[in-house]
Amino acid sequence: MFRTALRNVLAHKARLLMTVLAVMLGVAFVSGTLVFTDTVGEAFKKSSAKSFDHVSVAIRADWSASDDENQREPLLTDALLRKAEALPGAESATGSVSGFTALADKDGKLVGDGWSTLGANHAPGSDGTDPRYDFTDGRAPESPEEIALDSRTAERTGYRTGDTVRLSVDGPVRESEVTGVFDTDDGNVAAGGSLVLFDNDTARELLGKAEEYDEITVKAAAGTSQAELKAEIGEMLPEGTEAITRDVLADEQADMITSQTKSMSDTLLYFAAIALFVGVFIIANTFTMLVAQRTRELALLRAVGASRRQVTRSVLVEALLVGLVAAVLGFGVGIGIAVGLRSLIGSLGAVIPDGPLVVSPSTPLTALVIGVVVTMIAAWLPGRRAAKVPPVAAMNSVHATPTTRGLVVRNSIGAVITAVGAAALFLGVSQQENLFMAAGAGAMLIGVIVLTPLLSRPVIAAAAPLLNGFGVAGKLARQNAVRNPRRTASTASALMIGLTLITALTVIAVSVQGAINKMAVDLLKSDYTVSMSTGNGLxxxxxxxxxxxxxxxxxxxxxxxxxxxxxxxxxxxxxxxxxxxxxxxxxxxxxxxxxxxxxxxxxxxxxxxxxxxxxxxxxxxxxxxxxxxxxxxxxxxxxxxxxxxxxxxxxxxxxxxxxxxxYQVLVKMAGGASEGAEKTLVEALGENPAVKVQDKQATSDEVGKMINLMLNMLYGLLAMAVLIAVLGVVNTLAMSVFERKHEIGMLRAIGLDRSRVKRMVRLESVVISLFGAVLGIGLGLFMAWAAGQSISEELATYTMRIPYDRIAVFLGLAAVVGVLAAAWPARRAAKLNALEAIKAE
Structure with a gap:
């Protein structure tokens, strides 16, 4: 039976290819989402991270020791820095200061965003270097008219050593010469921010830290441990300060980063779970159809003496081989998808911090589990079902149609799941319980998937007037779409899942944006608002x-x-x-x-x-x-x-x-908002990069920036679901054409020419795609309404807004999906030899 299974896999190369493709896509979807999630999560974590390679112990102010920090005496002074550096266990000590520094690019615009554009001090030790910064070009600044730039900022702005730049530190505009470019492990820079270095005295004067430092870091001498150095420092610490070892600092930073990125990490993991669901669904669906097409073949094995267990085992062996190959290929494709997805989101204007591609050890293991274990489970259920069919009954019909009783049972189960999900959803809305809402939405989605065969007949029947306009090909396409409800349902479900989520997220995002605009923008009669980039006062x-x-x-x-x-x-x-x-x-x-x-x-x-x-x-x-x-x-x-x-x-x-x-100045101009009016205001304020001049649209864009960032990221993730749906339709149609070779041959023999065969398959594909789109959009609107009830409790101006233009685009894309998905199966159907197809079993 093992040899039979192996030969069977190799003997049907086209079927093998389609099955591997389906499994590979499911694995790629999940792997790509996980890699993308880990990469983006790590990039955002680095936005708050910094290296402690040059730190053994840090001295900082203990804010809990002072009731009013504004009234206390300076603590981290130069005197304390010199004492720390003179300790027997200290190799070096560095005082650090940093603060907002607005750097203008060559167009006069602010580099970075708000607090992500910083200035700091270059504080060389006795050897003339500052261990925090590694200069790759030029030298460190030495006078008030000089600065240095981090290499990433220099690269994206085009500034080089010797250039003159304009900047501001919450005050007048300064012009300084770039004396050098440096690399740094500062987390703000790694996350896409900018860093300007001043010489130590200038930095302290400009950043308001003339009397003390933000922090003093001490590096231990050879042979001195962190604990020993901390003990030495503790003996000379003034009241109101504390010493923290590098290990404690690293733990604090890890906790802080986890807290800051928890919301985004949770959101991305939710979509990884959705990816897993879609991937498993596609694999199970493909093997169900595949085994159903082989009912006669499996029955023949039973007739020549194979037991039920042997037949089921042979199907599992095929699934193991297919799953193993597909898992490896899918993992590789998934990495490529993650890379492309990040580039795509960047091209849409979303700002994601820089960072390397991250592939955690669990990702390939997950790919292997999905590719092999899920494939085998998906194959076991239909294989076991096929093995139970009596050989004589199975050989009488190559493709037995689903029984009415089976569909009734399925519809009953689907109705119960949908009803329970709706009840949980309404309970969550009424009680403001997000857990009930999420569980109810998930159950409703599963219930509708189960009910899809029942829903396919009335929905597709509604398209009959349009299809009849295409003549015989249109009528045949409609009949083919409703003849096998399960096949139609399985083909449309993947697209339905993707469009449900896309529609719900789009409606919620547009509605929240509208609510925020109503709060912040619609109240403004002014043409412009003027404020500081940092939010500080003007x-x-x-x-x-x-x-x-x-x-x-x-x-x-x-x-x-x-x-x-x-x-x-x-x-x-x-x-x-x-x-x-x-x-x-x-x-x-x-x-x-x-x-x-x-x-x-x-x-x-x-x-x-x-x-x-x-x-x-x-x-x-x-x-x-x-x-x-x-x-x-x-x-x-x-x-x-x-x-x-x-x-x-x-x-x-x-x-x-x-x-x-x-905190803000409202301005109304004689001619209203215009490019010239904005330029007039900017020039009047000295073209200061620290000052923001925004019209209503810019204000709206800033308020909705995080919403748009998350929406673009989620669009990117869900685009993979739609891609999977496209290829899933291709896979299903190709199998459908293979299954209907005899029927297509008969149609060709009685006069249906090749062009009308192609049209029939294309129209069937479009109808099925639009069926999935209509269900997905309808379900997405319902879920958006339910989520909106919860949001409106927190956001008083929230009202549900349906973006009809985007909905129309989604429907149009679904039709395009149908046309593209049918291209290869339609061509294959048209090229069938009529006589050979008639003889096909």
Missing amino acids: SPDVRETLDELPETTATSPMRNAYGEIDGGWAPLTGIDPKTIGKLLDLDFSGGSFAGLDRDGAIVDQETADAHGLKTGDTFEYTFQDDRSETLRVTGVYEGNDMVQGLFVPTAVVDPHLEEVTD
Whole structure:
């Protein structure tokens, strides 16, 4: 039986190739997703990582030892640095400072994004080098007019040694000469950030660290352990500082990174699980069809003396051989898919940190398990079923059609699973339990897959008027699609799974983006917002500069302060009452901006309800400096997660601030937003790369950046599911053509020409693909609605928005999938020799 199984595998090369391809695709899908998940996860982890190769013990401030860090004396001073360096067990000591440094590229735009563009000090030791940085070109900076750049930033900006660059450190624009380019193991750089080096004195002055360092690191001398060096340092540490060994630092960093990346890692793992489900589904489906086509062959083995176990075992041997070969090929293809997927997502504008390709030891093991174990399990069930068929009955019909009883049982099971899933989903929505929602959604998806044969008849029947327009080929395509519901269902299910997820994610992402826009952008009447890239405050001079421009028609600062009303926390924003009505569009339930004067206040509805306030009431507001102001409510508006709290004139806020700064300035231009208007504002502010000038679209894009990043990543992952679906349709149609050789030969013999045979197969493929698409889109919309009920509890402005244009694109792509998938099977069907096909068994 082993030799028979081996010869059987080699004797049917076309069938072997299609089976290997199906298994390989399932393995590749899972392997590619796992490799991509590990690679992206590791890249994001490195964004917070740094090397401790040159650190044995670190000295840092112990914030728990001081009630008010702003009032304490400097701790990590030069004197402490010299003491640490002079210890017997210390080889060297380095003081580190870092902070935001806005570097402009050659177009004047900020390099990096916010806090990912940093500046630091170059602090050479007695040997003239700083062990943290390895210069590959030029030298380290030595004067205030000089800087050095990390090699990755130099490469992507095109800056070289000797060039002049523009930068800002939360202040005026500086022009400095690049004296060198260096490599570093700084995690921020590895994750796509930038690093500018100043000489030690300049860095400390610019970054506001003139009196102390952020951290002092000490490297142990030869023969001194971390513990011994820590003990030496502990004897000279001032109060308010602590010494931490390298091992403890590494553990802290690992915990921090795990916490920061947990959400993304969980999301990617969910899609790895989806990949596993789709891969297993495709493999099981392929072997079910394959064994069904060999019912007569297996029955012949039974007739010549093979037992049921031997027949089942022969099928398992074939599955083992196919699975082993396909697992190896699929793993290799999966790595290629992961590489291509990362490049594709980068080309779509999503920013993923740099990093090497990561293949964890579990990935090839998973590929082997899926390729071999899953294939054997998938083959065992249909093989065992075929072995139970009596030989005489099996040889009477090559391809026995599914019994009505079998379909009724399947439909009953599917209905129960779908009903249970729907109940769990609605329970999760009503109770706001994400676990129930996820379990319910998964059960519904499985239930609909089981019910697909039942659903195929009415859905495909609805397409009859369109198909009849193609004549005989169209009628035959419709009849073929509904004649074997199980085959149609198995072909459409993989595409349905992919489009269910794509549709649900798209609707949720578009709806969340719309909700955020409604909160942050739709409230703006202003053409531009001006702010710092870091989120730090702007000098009031910025507003004054903008007011002097002839193109500016209205400006207002947004000046934050904090305090309490009757002991309850209530944030407050200082604005210009004369212009704010032209710049901000609040939804007032009472009053307006018109009455806002020296003692007036606009209050959000939540705060008003909490303290029983209404238009015309007065109340006491206590600022953080413990001084109070009596304010009068001149308006009440509906707030949201991004616009909330009180609005008062800046004259009320300024006396209570230690330093007057604006977190944002709203600007309205005479001609509205335009490229010229933006250029005018940028030039007026000195083309400072640290200052952001954004129109409404840029503000919206920034708010939705993380949503778009995750959506693009998930689109990339799900694109693999759609690719699998395409090849799955090809596989199924090819097997279907093989199965129907006799029938196609008869059609050719009675006058159906080759062009109409091709058209018949293509139309059948398109109908099946659109059937899967309609089910997937419908189910995806339902799941998006359910998820939206949960989101709306957290995001008050959330409303479900259906992107009809994208839905139409999905349907169009499904039709294209059908045409492409049918190309080879249709050509194969048309080339069949009519007489040979009629004789085929």
